Amino acid sequence: MSRITNDSETIQQAFSFALVNVLSGLLLLFGIAFNMIRLNPPLALVSLAVVPIMVVATLWFSGQARRAFRRTRLEMGSVNAELQESIAAVREVQAFNRADENIENFRAVNAANRDANIRAVAFTSALAPSLEALGYLALAIVAAVGGFALLGDQSLMGTTISLGLVITFLTYVQRFNQPIQQIAVLWTNLQSAVAGGERIFNLLDVEPAILDMPGAREMPSIQGAVEFQNVSAAYKVGVPVLDRVSFTAQPGQTIAIVGPTGAGKTTIINLIPRFYDVTGGTVMIDGLDVRYVTSESLRRQIGIVLQDTFLFSTTVMENIRFGRLDASDEEVIAAAKLAYADAFIDRLADGYQTVLGERGSGLSQGQRQLLAIARAALADPRILILDEATSSVDTRTERQIQKALERLLAGRTSFVIAHRLSTIRNASQVLVLDKGQIIERGTHSELLARKGFYYDLYMSQFRREEQLGLSSDDGRRSPHVPGAAQFASS
Numbered sequence: 001m002s003r004i005t006n007d008s009e010t011i012q013q014a015f016s017f018a019l020v021n022v023l024s025g026l027l028l029l030f031g032i033a034f035n036m037i038r039l040n041p042p043l044a045l046v047s048l049a050v051v052p053i054m055v056v057a058t059l060w061f062s063g064q065a066r067r068a069f070r071r072t073r074l075e076m077g078s079v080n081a082e083l084q085e086s087i088a089a090v091r092e093v094q095a096f097n098r099a100d101e102n103i104e105n106f107r108a109v110n111a112a113n114r115d116a117n118i119r120a121v122a123f124t125s126a127l128a129p130s131l132e133a134l135g136y137l138a139l140a141i142v143a144a145v146g147g148f149a150l151l152g153d154q155s156l157m158g159t160t161i162s163l164g165l166v167i168t169f170l171t172y173v174q175r176f177n178q179p180i181q182q183i184a185v186l187w188t189n190l191q192s193a194v195a196g197g198e199r200i201f202n203l204l205d206v207e208p209a210i211l212d213m214p215g216a217r218e219m220p221s222i223q224g225a226v227e228f229q230n231v232s233a234a235y236k237v238g239v240p241v242l243d244r245v246s247f248t249a250q251p252g253q254t255i256a257i258v259g260p261t262g263a264g265k266t267t268i269i270n271l272i273p274r275f276y277d278v279t280g281g282t283v284m285i286d287g288l289d290v291r292y293v294t295s296e297s298l299r300r301q302i303g304i305v306l307q308d309t310f311l312f313s314t315t316v317m318e319n320i321r322f323g324r325l326d327a328s329d330e331e332v333i334a335a336a337k338l339a340y341a342d343a344f345i346d347r348l349a350d351g352y353q354t355v356l357g358e359r360g361s362g363l364s365q366g367q368r369q370l371l372a373i374a375r376a377a378l379a380d381p382r383i384l385i386l387d388e389a390t391s392s393v394d395t396r397t398e399r400q401i402q403k404a405l406e407r408l409l410a411g412r413t414s415f416v417i418a419h420r421l422s423t424i425r426n427a428s429q430v431l432v433l434d435k436g437q438i439i440e441r442g443t444h445s446e447l448l449a450r451k452g453f454y455y456d457l458y459m460s461q462f463r464r465e466e467q468l469g470l471s472s473d474d475g476r477r478s479p480h481v482p483g484a485a486q487f488a489s490s
């Protein structure tokens with residue numbers, strides 16, 4: 001953010017005020033130099049003797065300034081990051097009583113930013129007086145050389161010297177110094193833009209990790225068959241996260257993915273819309289490798305509901321419409337009804353026109369989830385990916401979410417990282433993942449009967465949910481598990 005806003009501003013400032021001045025200064029310089037050489041070449045040479053020293057001084061100062069300006073850009077980035085994090089995490093800051101530490105940290109990065117700026121300004125401002133001193137030196141040289149020539153035989157290296165000529169040259173040298181100083185100072189100040197530009201270009205040069213293959217084709221209308229063939233994946237080279245995962249989902253099936261934290265569940269679903277590439281094997285949709293179709297055509301047909309729904313600070317209507325931008329108001333409302341969200345929306349102050357706070361503040365967790373479901377329902381994708389939220393909501397909202405999800409999943413190929421027993425029970429297939437491998441698979445009841453890894457997971461994770469009666473309204477009670485009580489209490 002800092003690169004895009006602050007660094008680009010330094011460039012804008014530099015260009016808007018520097019370029020015009022540099023151009024007029026250069027014209028003046030060449031005009032004067034031309035005239036001096038025309039009038040008396042040897043005296044011109046004497047007058048311009050300090051120019052190389054000025055150039056060297058400017059280069060040295062601007063080099064230092066560029067280094068200092070680089071530092072200021074970095075520090076400015078830190079100031080922004082620190083500020084952004086502290087404000088975004090204001091709840092955590094308050095809850096953990098971190099306000100004083102955060103203010104202290106902010107002071108520290110601010111001080112570093114100030115010091116870097118002072119250093120940069122010191123170099124840019126020290127240049128002008130140094131050049132001015134050199135300018136007086138040039139005057140003195142011209143006065144001395146011209147004066148001695150006048151006192152002597154009134155000639156300099158074969159040319160005639162007159163008092164008028166010496167005075168003309170003294171005036172020229174004075175006029176000459178102005179643009180030189182101006183250009184040198186601007187050049188040094190431009191280093192700030194150079195430092196900012198470096199950072200912007202570094203950003204622009206970043207190659208996206210996922211690019212369409214040359215000649216990638218449009219994904220045809222998806223039927224919904226998804227197949228993983230020996231899929232391996234890694235975020236870091238040499239640290240495999242998925243190890244030869246294979247499964248097939250028929251169109252319309254619900255695949256529940258369960259397993260301990262860090263098992264690779266999110267990684268599996270990230271591979272379907274090709275947020276990452278596999279390191280081995282293939283991910284196929286309707287028999288087509290996802291790497292050979294354009295990401296745009298692929299992702300347009302896949303709906304995603306993530307654990308933490310991102311809501312924008314606009315109306316409820318627009319937030320749902322995010323699922324499909326060309327949807328009419330009626331379609332948005334129909335989707336909200338399907339997701340059982342319209343009841344609570346109607347109770348909001350301005351109904352569908354209620355403007356949400358930043359990141360959807362003003363809504364409860366459960367309400368946000370319902371909006372997310374409505375958003376996905378509006379998009380009406382053939383393949384749906386759902387990372388179920390773990391945050392607990394009240395029983396009534398929970399029932400509503402369950403019912404809304406059932407409607408949303410119906411008829412679509414769905415991948416659900418399931419935390420709800422009801423979702424798992426209704427799934428066509430449950431994949432049990434551990435350490436990047438599928439260690440068990442089958443339906444909920446098959447897996448329970450096997451009394452393996454899944455059985456243990458069920459005992460520790462879902463049984464309480466069942467006791468609370470949250471998953472009993474689908475009419476199917478789970479088989480009685482003998483010894484469950486002892487298991488849970490032991």
Ligand SMILES: Nc1ncnc2c1ncn2[C@@H]1O[C@H](COP(=O)(O)OP(=O)(O)OP(=O)(O)O)[C@@H](O)[C@H]1O
Pocket residue numbers: 235236241259260261262263264265266267268
């Ligand atoms: N962006 C990433 N960069 C590096 N490693 C990652 C990244 N995302 C996940 N991992 C690692 O990959 C492994 C699997 O992560 P993944 O997010 O798939 O787990 P998960 O099964 O979804 O866990 P949870 O139930 O906690 O969400 C973990 O060891 C994790 O540390």
Ligand SMILES: [Mg+2]
Pocket residue numbers: 265266267
């Ligand atoms: Mg996860």
